[in-house]
Amino acid sequence: MEFKLTSPAFNSGTQIPSKYTCDGDNINPYLVIHGVPKGTRSLALLLEDLDVLPLRSVHWVVWNINPELGEIKEHSAPHGAQQGVNVQRKHGYLGPCPQDPAPHRYLFRLYALDCKLDLAPTAGRSELEEAMASHVMATTELIGTYARTNLAPI
Template sequence: MEKMRLSSPAFQDNKKIPAKFTCDGDNINPELVIENVPRGTKSLALIMEDPDAPNGLWVHWVVWNIWPNIGKLVEHSEPRESVIGKNSWGHNQYGGPCPPSGTHRYIFRLYALDAVLDLAGTASKGQLDVAMNQHILAETSLTGIYSESDGPS
């Protein structure tokens, strides 16, 4: 079986995320295509984070209990029947790239899990990490780049 893959028609891995998906644009999530989910997967989890934030890791989006056969996450929408956790702003929604300075990496991490998680929507990335422990069958990632100078002048 091929390795699980995460890609986007909006940007290539390690390339610039279009402003549309950032705080300089519409601040909506890009389409994400999911391929080669391993057999035995009961749910998927997705974390979008910025490891280059001034105060350490900044979480932009946390989603779990995504159906394993979903195929893709549609632009500007949340997967049906999934749970959206709290991001670093304290909101249960996607928060696009919005770097205060410099160029930042935004990593979309996708996890295939052998369980559906019993985790409330009030949970954070840290709580999701604990709940996923011992349940990860596979993981993959997609990285986008965005700079404060990429926005409108």
């Protein structure tokens, strides 16, 4: 089975429901993990806004996810996993919240790792990427879009 990340809340390439954004409840969507590669010791997850330049905006940083979990439930961090800091320097999920009326692309990227990671709770994307560098066995992506309809055009 192919390593894959899906969500019953939205299909890849389609709009993320507002419930999971700053315009709604600002909670993470239910995510389903398929086909974890044999030998995976842990999973890591990054959620980034691909359309904030020059650097992508990080909305969720999670590591040491149990590879046998199979899912990340709505409005919850995976049991036993650790969460780092997002773009607001806060722990946990930060829903899509573009500051302009253009649609933004949000990338959920899941990594299968050959080890568990020892990171400080203050770790963000760069620390996670550095720690994972030589331990990534496979990756999979789920992309959703979001545009705020209540913003006036710039």
